[in-house]
Amino acid sequence: MSLLSVRNLCKNYGALEVTRDVSLDVQPGELHAIIGPNGAGKTTLIGQLSGQIEPDSGTVSLEGQDITKRSMAERVHLGLARSFQITSILPRFTVLENVALAVQARSGSSFRFFAPVATEKPLNDAAMQALVEAGLADRAGVRASALSHGEHRRLELAIALATEPKVLLLDEPLAGTGGEEADAFIERLRALKGRFAIVLIEHDMEAVFALADRISVLVYGEIIASGTPDVIRNDPKVRAAYLGDEEAA
Amino acid sequence: MLEVTGLTAAYGDSRILFGIDLHVAKGEVVTLLGRNGMGKTTTIRSIFGLLKPTGGTVRIDGQDLTGAEPHLVAGAGLGLVPEGRQIFPTLTVQENLQATATKGKWTLQGIYDLFPRLHERRRNMGNQLSGGEQQMLAIGRALMTNPRLVVLDEATEGLAPLIRADIWACLTRLKSEGEAILVIDKNVDALTKFADRHVVIEKGQVVWQGTTADILATPDVKDRFLHV
Amino acid sequence: MSVSAPPTARRPVLMSARIWFALLIFAGFAALPLIAVVTDDPFLLLIGTRILAYAIAAMALDLILGYGAMVSFGHAAYLGFGAYAVAILNSYGVTDLTLHITFAVAISALFATITGAISLRTRGVYFIMITLAFGQMAYFFFVSLSAYGGDDGTPLATRSTLFGSAALEDDRVMFYVALALLIALFIVATRIVGSRFGRVLIGTRENPVRMEAIGLSPFRYQLTAFVISGCMTSVAGVILANQAEFVSPAFMSWHRSGELIVMVVLGGIGNLTGAIGGAVVALLLEDWLAVLTEHWRLLFGVFLILMVLYSPHGITGALERFTRGRK
Amino acid sequence: MTNLFILQLLNGAQLGILLFLIAAGLTLVFGIMDVINLAHGVLYMIGAYLIATFAALTGSFWAGLLLMLPAALVVGLVIERLVIRPLYARSHLDQVLATFGLVMIVNEGVKILWGASPLSVPMPELLSGSIPLIGPLQYPVYRLAIIAAGLGIAAGLYVLVNHTRVGMLLRAGATNREMVSALGVDIGKLFSLVFALGALLACFAGAIVAPILSVDTGMGESVLILTFVVVVIGGIGSIRGAFMGALLVAIVDTLGRTFGPILLRYVMEPSAAGQTGRMLAPMLVYILMAAILFARPQGLFGQRTT
């Protein structure tokens, strides 16, 4: 049984079919990349998987359980975490607090009114652990709003890690990072591979081909091809619709 | 036409720029390179008066516009494609293009020819566009102000390879039509195909500059400053 | 709706500075009866008690306004519930203060739960206005309540009793009871803000979508905070009724809700000490300016504008800049 | 009964138009400049006092109106420059506090300048009198004139905002001031203009009601809350919303007060109906608002923003 399974998902905005009968399976431990031209509906698809956007029809199931009607928060508790294409953090919290809050969300009730949270060691330890994995440990005490763009992306990752996902949905985690930083990020993802399944949306083909176990190509709301990197790289349809000649070379 | 000397700037107490020198001549294509967080965007914001510089000067065609209101800078002939697109969410695509347009070479039709996708989506609200579509719109919007110097901050971020190639083609065309361009981008290789000069900044200071030929001749520039 | 609060990032020096300000204020209050004796001015205690009541209400409002970005424009309703709890129970011969408070809190919890659940569907200014709507409904309900004087309100025959004794009839006892309530509620509120719950609340203020994405749906937490705040405010209403020995729907008019917001913002939102300080300054200033000139409102308006323009984080902001400047 | 219904509908429309004139400025300033202006109500009051003064000076309503308009514009520009402009970048609550202060200043100032007693403005000769409707019912010509003037202004505003370059810039500036500016538009000037326009509309509304209502220091406050209700029901920033919201609020209020008790009598005994009707009548507008926001949290024509 696949870990995350999507069946016949459809979503329209007026006359525009953003998601057209999309079916998709993610196996445990697999890194599944989704690529496709701008406006193909990738972010919208992630939105439907994570519960932010309600699909018109179709189902999403996690570990065999139908979660189509579950709220975003419920899905997180079931093990489905996401990062945002456009950075979404708590700007006035410190980096550590950002992550500690995510740890708190999955461990114990948040209806505790009296014990000071700042000194809860288990929370801070777990948060620190996630920061180490995301390569942000040295910035733990800094206000999140003062981070650079690349650091924001890493914080997004750390927050997602802290929720201890079974499936991690990453929407363009590399956007706006380049060079060394991008390489480091790819290494980080590689190290995480296998611990949980990852659905990765990315325009950086270097990263996609380096990391993905499987790639699905989404064009105008439809999956036109799905397979191993090699298969996709040489698929003429994909080359015409997305890759062009430059990247594939 | 743009001349920046000794520019310094800070966000509150944290100083970011420590004296940037930079100039772009008529019709020249200059790149601003540097790793993440080195102050590229901050440089652009300071030039446009979106952030008041703490020192140095910004001149456009000899006119001192240091820390001037952004609309005066834009009025002097600079067009901005900002980092993060910043298109107007409550305007349609077409209105986004028209709202700040000025008369000149670039017209609505010209933009639609350049990005047919925008034509298809012209009645969509700005916030109903995909990331890539928004990027196209941001470029189109800047061109519609008919600037003499286009400033692009990460204009190809989040774009599919095919579209990215389109943008490079578009920039090459702009250059051939005599427009000056100041461009920030991660894709140094693509930039070297059409840019004239390159400026590398690190920690708020210019650490290297030279022509495309220089960069190709000294491969360690890329390694040392850009790590690509 | 943008609510800009001072940063929550821990800055130990400032945090303790705020606690010091609070202690200073409490100490000042505690000394008031002494001052009243020395200056032979028993009236000071009455003003003091009224200020204490508003300080509680402002602090309670700040809990949701400053920390939860829920700007309630109907909070005076809870003042009214507290006040009418006293009047109504009194009229049935139930005069015990603890019972009055219990009743006020129960009614407020009920009202806050229902109206909060509906209001929280909205955001920003829409939230402001829908809370106003519920506040006004409560207001007009009491206006039409002829049994308790309707619009005219009704005087209280006696103050609440404290464990069977009429001790509260003594203005000093009344004052100290109010002060004790303020301090107790301040401690409670401070603990809440620093707790797990508080962190969720503040996180929701910062970025509700992000909260969803880590698995915390804001609604339950916001609603809980809204109810807590309403209940606290009703305690202020109980005090106010006893202080004035009179209750009237005027306690719950939208003007009063607006004044509470003014107090909180004037004090500096998102810090409990500020709310208390805001209430103190606003009410004292009103009293003093009124002595100076019949047109005191003009001066008060000028003061408000100058505060906003030159001291972005209200009174606490100004004090913090002052103390930091001296270090 | 139907006659009464028609008459009340007209009354509702007239009140609605008036509310719209005030609400339009508020919703523009709010939606475009993102400024909560509690002082919008006092602008309405200033309009009434200005025309009372000018009409008394010149002895003519029309001359008073003509003089009022530029004066109102100046008032708007001065307030924008002194108080509102420094608040653009500030939080809504700071704006609330400062404009609350402004309300206190203006109210007290008006009292100092014009005294506490209400003033009155004579009805212009041309528009006085009533025209017969059906049977014994008559309707004042002046109120019809208000309806006509309001409709004209509504149409003009709609075109301005939705179909002109200025309108586009206004909407663009509403979401991203910095970017509009970086693309070469002097947003400061644009905003001053919007504020002055809003002030002008509010003053105009105040001026045209002066012959029907007394001119007193409390008039701004009583209208402010109602105006906010209208803006929120319609959806912030939406001219169309303000129009529909104003009509809805006015008609529900007018009809509800008249026919509510009558309807209640069908379901309960007369004395209880009277009691309940009296309790519900003033709540009606608020119940309407709560219900609308419950169903549509962003108002009728508002953009959903998260």
Next chain:
Amino acid sequence: QELPSASDGVLKIGLVYTLSGPAAALGTQARDGFLLAVNQIKEIGGLPTEIIIIDDEQRPDLAADKARELVARDQVDFVVGPIFSNILGAIHKPVTETGTILISTNAGTSSYAGAECNENFFVTSYQNDQNHEVMGAYAQQQGFQNVFLMAPNYQAGKDSLNGFKHSYTGGVAGEVFTELGQLDFSSELAQIAAFQPDALFTFMPGGMGVNLVKQYSQAGLTSIPFLSAFTVDETTLPATQDAALGLMGGANWAPDLDNAANKAFVDGYLAAYDAVPGTYAMQAYDAAQLIDAAVHSVGGDLTDRAALKAALHKADFASPRGDFSFGNNNFPIQDFYLVKAEKRADGKFQTAIVEKIFDDYKDNYADQCPM
């Protein structure tokens, strides 16, 4: 906790009136009326006089506080005021329970006239219902069969309609309660037009009345007799002007009453404030006269409260309204008139006596008063 009066030989009087907000005009008149008497008398009761003026802002809780401040901090001998019943409700207990004397110059709530009457509480105006009863009696006398009733939706409004019905037994065409502070009456006027009653009776004090009167004439309803109380008076006439001409009201006095005391009062007020005084001013003026007379008769000794109260109860002064005495409940026994708005020779407006409706009229609650 009865406070001893400060026997410092200074007469201290606190005035509590609504001096801001929409109803400020009423409080201002009352204050001015009182101060006029003070200026004419100079030393009230032969004592150096100190007046403290308080604005209650029409907020009961604030008023209660201010009243306590007057009593506890300033140790005044008399508190005079207020305009509104709800303010009276708030300050009554704090003032009277300390033994300080409270003189209401306008609000005359029924409860304080009846069972809750108080030896420290005097009223120089009327019991609230009385003016309404005047209009009811007039409607009855005219033989109206179908009167439309309208009042704001608050306690005093409800009381007013009951007062009217107390002396009117004819039919009621409609009974409408408007929102307190309502300014546009188009919807109610439409109903009146539709019902075509014999007359309208209304109680619309302050700004509400101004608007109603203007809109009444604009709606072309002037053919329907307009009976009112506290609606057409000297505080609203400057704003309604011609629109109010001919509209009728009930009152205990009018500026044109022909007696020496009234002439001194009206002329003095006109000279001092360039405005025609209304009942609010007259009743406050009388409060000052009342205090003056009483303090004189006890020889300036403010410490003997019993004697002072007895002296007050005698009401030994010349009121501009002529006959004036106190009933057992310390509420006035006086004449009531039908009055009508008219234009004066000097271009100002005033109410003028049409006919006397009640002679030496006592309120209906006095019998319930145990005093």
